[in-house]
Amino acid sequence: MPTLRWHRPLMLLAVAMASLTVFAIGATIADSRTLTGLPIWAKVVKFALSVLIYSVTWAWLIDQFTRWRRIAWWAGTMAAIGLGLELAIIVTQVVRGTTSHFNTTTPLNSALWNAMAISIIVVWAATVVASVALLFNPTPDRARNAAIRFGAGLSLVGAALGFLMVRPTSAQLDSGSGIRGAHTVGLTDGGPGLPFLGWSTAGGDLRIPHFIGMHAAQLLPLLVIVLELSARRISATRSADVRSALVKTAAAVYAAVIALLTWQALRGQSVIHPDALTLAAGGIILAAATAAAIAVLVRRPSDGRTTTPSARRSLEVTR
Structure with missing residues (x-):
């Protein structure tokens, strides 16, 4: 599939997010549990869709680069790893029946939240690098x-x-x-x-x-x-x-x-x-x-x- 060649780590993440979205929608129908007033799998659906859109957007952009291409490739790869980790933690906490964000109620929950927070910072920093690279790749x-x-x-x-x-x-x-x-x-x-x-x-x-x-x-x-x-x-x-x-x-x-x-x-x-x-x-x-x-x-x-x-x-x- 040609689009998978844009930026392979981000596009593989996009495929995983598309699959996760479908699974989470089905889980929302099958699982009657709620968390913070919403179906417990709704958060997974929202985050998976958002990451899917992000991944495809930046995979396509990075594929257009002629300058700073290697730096942008690594930035995209770090973003893909960070986002993948974030979604893995969110799904883990949903399966456990508890919240992922801001949760320091137990040592495990605290460790997972800290890992998620670090991954978010990594993704943001990687996006900054990729955005700077955009300035050197005008259309x-x-x-x-x-x-x-x-x-x-x-x-x-x-x-x-x-x-x-x-x-x-x-x-x-x-x-x-x-x-x-x-x-x-x-x-x-x-x-x-x-x-x-x-x-x-x-x-x-x-x-x-x-x-x-x-x-x-x-x-x-x-x-x-x-x-x-x-x-x-x-x-x-x-x-x-x-x-x-x-x-x-x-x-x-x-x-x-x-x-x-x-x-x-x-x-x-x-x-x-x-x-x-x-x-x-x-x-x-x-x-x-x-x-x-x-x-x-x-x-x-x-x-x-x-x-x-x-x-x-x-x-x-x-x-």
């Missing part, structure tokens, strides 16, 4: 460059937000609890939440900006694909300048949304119950995004160049 298209680079940068920010969750809460410190850290702000984990996702509907939840941020690496490149497809019908998006400017605008808006969601979560506020201050901030972001997008679309491109494959071939023929 011929400016919009794609912007999407890939900003997407990688924002995904690192989103991943780093996970470190906010490992801080023990004041209640945990006061009680001497063996759980040291929490997803939820203002409440204990396991309260009412959104179906499957489990994101708190009663308090702040740091998993939301964490999740949204991490997947910028997929969503911003997806925007480029949409813009390139729209160029067949919308003349404005045929310009490389316009597409690049729209992607940069989207990246700025994306960063603002991550900041807003983080701020909202840290104030202990549920994402589905925003207060007036949160709504006002969201309105400002929406208005600024709309104004910026309109300004880009109505502005005449400076050079009128296009970079869609069909347009590029036409220009080459006429020249």
Whole structure:
């Protein structure tokens, strides 16, 4: 299979995650146990899917590198090992019927959580190295460059937000609890939440900006694909300048949304119950995004160049 040659360790991990996702979905149906208010295997499904997406994305990117290729290959390999270890621990704890994150209730649980924490740091550091390598491997298209680079940068920010969750809460410190850290702000984990996702509907939840941020690496490149497809019908998006400017605008808006969601979560506020201050901030972001997008679309491109494959071939023929 050609795609398995992109970056073999990451692609093998992707295959394992696809298999684990199918197994965990079946286990969710067959196993009636719950943990922190959700089906006990739901966490495995979510993490396996997320790792699957990460693995395929970076395997494809690293395969495109012409510079820093060896360094990026090793970074991808370290990320694959770290993610594989993390999922192995999560599955182990699910089988044991207990939580994996923040769990220091017994020496074994503490050792597994510490191993997981180290693996997460390794994955984040490896992704930093691979993201730096991206800067030395530009594509011929400016919009794609912007999407890939900003997407990688924002995904690192989103991943780093996970470190906010490992801080023990004041209640945990006061009680001497063996759980040291929490997803939820203002409440204990396991309260009412959104179906499957489990994101708190009663308090702040740091998993939301964490999740949204991490997947910028997929969503911003997806925007480029949409813009390139729209160029067949919308003349404005045929310009490389316009597409690049729209992607940069989207990246700025994306960063603002991550900041807003983080701020909202840290104030202990549920994402589905925003207060007036949160709504006002969201309105400002929406208005600024709309104004910026309109300004880009109505502005005449400076050079009128296009970079869609069909347009590029036409220009080459006429020249």
